Amino acid sequence: xxxxxxxCDADRCIDCNACxxxxxxxxxxxxxxxxRRVVTINDGKPGERSVSMACMHCxxxxxxxxxxxxxxxxxxxxxxxHNKDQCIGCGYCFYACPFGAPQYPQVGNFGTRxxxxxxxxxxxxxxxxxxxxxxxxAKYGSDxxxxxxLPMCAEMCSTKSLLAGDGDxxxxxxxxxxxxxxxxxxxxxxxxxxxxxxxx
Amino acid sequence: MTFFAxxxxxTFVLALLAIIVAxxxxxxxxxxxxxxxxxxxxxxxxxxxxxxxxxxxRIDIPDTxxxxxxxxxxxxxxxxHQVLLRWGGAIVIVGTVALLVIxxxxxxxxxxxxxxxxQKVVRFETFERFAHWLTAASFxxxxxxxxxxxxxxxxxxxxxxxxLFSDISQLAKYVHNFTSFAFVxxxxxxxxxxxxxxxxxxxxxxxxxxxxxxxxxxxxxxxRFNLGEKMVFWLSIAAGIAVSASGFLLLFPFxxxxxLGMQLAQVVHAVVAVLFIALILAHIxxxxxxxxxxxxxxxxxxxxxNWAKEHHxxxxxxxxxxxxxxxEPTATPAE
Numbered sequence: 001x002x003x004x005x006x007x008c009d010a011d012r013c014i015d016c017n018a019c020x021x022x023x024x025x026x027x028x029x030x031x032x033x034x035x036r037r038v039v040t041i042n043d044g045k046p047g048e049r050s051v052s053m054a055c056m057h058c059x060x061x062x063x064x065x066x067x068x069x070x071x072x073x074x075x076x077x078x079x080x081x082h083n084k085d086q087c088i089g090c091g092y093c094f095y096a097c098p099f100g101a102p103q104y105p106q107v108g109n110f111g112t113r114x115x116x117x118x119x120x121x122x123x124x125x126x127x128x129x130x131x132x133x134x135x136x137x138a139k140y141g142s143d144x145x146x147x148x149x150l151p152m153c154a155e156m157c158s159t160k161s162l163l164a165g166d167g168d169x170x171x172x173x174x175x176x177x178x179x180x181x182x183x184x185x186x187x188x189x190x191x192x193x194x195x196x197x198x199x200x
Numbered sequence: 201m202t203f204f205a206x207x208x209x210x211t212f213v214l215a216l217l218a219i220i221v222a223x224x225x226x227x228x229x230x231x232x233x234x235x236x237x238x239x240x241x242x243x244x245x246x247x248x249x250x251x252x253x254x255x256x257x258r259i260d261i262p263d264t265x266x267x268x269x270x271x272x273x274x275x276x277x278x279x280x281h282q283v284l285l286r287w288g289g290a291i292v293i294v295g296t297v298a299l300l301v302i303x304x305x306x307x308x309x310x311x312x313x314x315x316x317x318x319q320k321v322v323r324f325e326t327f328e329r330f331a332h333w334l335t336a337a338s339f340x341x342x343x344x345x346x347x348x349x350x351x352x353x354x355x356x357x358x359x360x361x362x363x364l365f366s367d368i369s370q371l372a373k374y375v376h377n378f379t380s381f382a383f384v385x386x387x388x389x390x391x392x393x394x395x396x397x398x399x400x401x402x403x404x405x406x407x408x409x410x411x412x413x414x415x416x417x418x419x420x421x422x423x424r425f426n427l428g429e430k431m432v433f434w435l436s437i438a439a440g441i442a443v444s445a446s447g448f449l450l451l452f453p454f455x456x457x458x459x460l461g462m463q464l465a466q467v468v469h470a471v472v473a474v475l476f477i478a479l480i481l482a483h484i485x486x487x488x489x490x491x492x493x494x495x496x497x498x499x500x501x502x503x504x505x506n507w508a509k510e511h512h513x514x515x516x517x518x519x520x521x522x523x524x525x526x527x528e529p530t531a532t533p534a535e
Contacts, residue, residue, distance in 0.1 A: 010243070017260060034261055039269040043258040047243040051257075053269055062278035068349045069366045070357065086366035088373050090349065091453055095463050096281070098274040100266055113453075186245035192272045197246070 005167035012161035015050035019153035026152035027141025055101035055119035056193035063093035081126030089113035320502040335386030345372035424515040439476040
């Protein structure tokens with residue numbers, strides 16, 4: 001069974017934000033919600049690196065553990081999905097998430113949170129809606145995964161910095177790159193998300 | 201050279217050695233302005249995570265929370281929430297209930313030794329009781345809806361199923377958020393009304409020496425509130441302020457704080473709330489089944505004269521003296 005993961009090769013990322021745009025367009029994500037973002041470290045200084053980050057679809061997902069209504073769960077492919085019908089908008093998944101992935105639409109004054117929204121690995125939703133249905137798209141976005149396709153962000157990446165797919169395969173691709181070019185800033189978030197780093 | 205001087209010298213030499221050894225490594229990592237050395241070809245995620253608790257950077261969107269790239273502390277907070285809080289909270293609350301049951305089995309209901317006199321004295325005015333019950337009612341609502349967030353999925357969810365439990369929890373969240381304002385109002389009223397009578401006095405030491413009224417045939421003297429009640433008052437005020445302050449941080453997320461601040465606010469809120477619930481369970485016990493004649497004080501506002509004599513003799517004496525001076529009836533006969 002494939003274990004789906006993301007890997008951002010920061011030494012290739014050019015901060016073009018095409019992954020962010022692709023995600024928004026593919027999933028019709030509303031204003032104010034960013035399922036994927038690009039963070040630039042050491043901006044303008046030597047050693048600057050940009051990293052594209054979304055939900056990493058963790059092993060033992062901390063969001064799922066702390067959820068008071070158990071609405072978040074990993075699928076058999078290791079993709080972390082959630083049921084928006086059950087979400088109460090408490091915000092705990094954001095406190096537990098090491099990657100700032102959960103997003104909440106503002107539904108009232110001050111900090112009133114609506115149903116949590118996050119990267120679904122373009123695999124539809126975790127609710128009762130039929131896979132690939134219009135109802136599912138409206139609530140969660142695209143189900144590319146159900147059609148055998150990978151997430152749009154990684155597919156669109158112009159420098160092939162953002163890799164998606166089976167964890168072992170993308171780790172192998174990244175490992176080969178690092179060996180060939182002689183350097184690599186690491187598989188960002190992997191130790192935190194999957195309890196293991198990429199052996200290079 | 202004394203022993204301590206030698207010790208200091210050895211420490212200094214060790215520190216110096218450490219600096220000399222570490223210096224090249226530090227020089228490699230950052231320049232004089234804190235920027236990484238240009239000759240360092242690689243920024244390493246692993247080294248960054250060793251240096252800082254959270255990796256942050258520049259983002260292109262207005263949401264400042266998104267600037268935190270990786271915060272491994274999320275998993276630490278998960279451990280607190282799922283292991284420490286759930287087990288700690290369950291042990292403290294169930295343990296308190298167990299202790300109170302044992303106390304009841306051993307001590308039973310503390311009676312009014314001299315029996316009821318049939319005469320009543322006013323202990324709490326209407327407004328005082330309003331302040332108490334406003335706080336009490338909102339506390340119970342906040343306690344139950346709050347416990348649901350931590351323990352609901354283990355206790356309630358298996359009974360009602362995920363969809364109904366989600367609806368209940370959604371409602372509970374809103375009830376919890378809005379009841380908080382009533383609780384804070386009650387807390388402020390209680391602080392203002394009862395502050396003067398809860399200042400520590402000399403008689404409190406005597407009360408403690410006499411075993412606080414729990415030892416038979418020993419009279420424990422007290423003013424309007426005894427030391428036990430004063431402790432409940434001050435602990436409640438302290439816990440109330442802590443849960444209110446941390447609660448409002450949680451209610452207005454990321455207003456003037458960051459992810460660490462939110463996590464800490466949740467930790468403080470949860471830990472203090474669990475201890476607060478344990479304290480109030482004991483308070484409810486002694487005010488209801490634990491002692492004869494105690495509930496009336498907050499129920500009707502009037503207590504039996506003999507109860508007042510046994511538990512708050514100094515308060516009663518002052519009250520009766522004051523009423524004598526005004527020419528009012530000392531105590532009203534029961535109807």
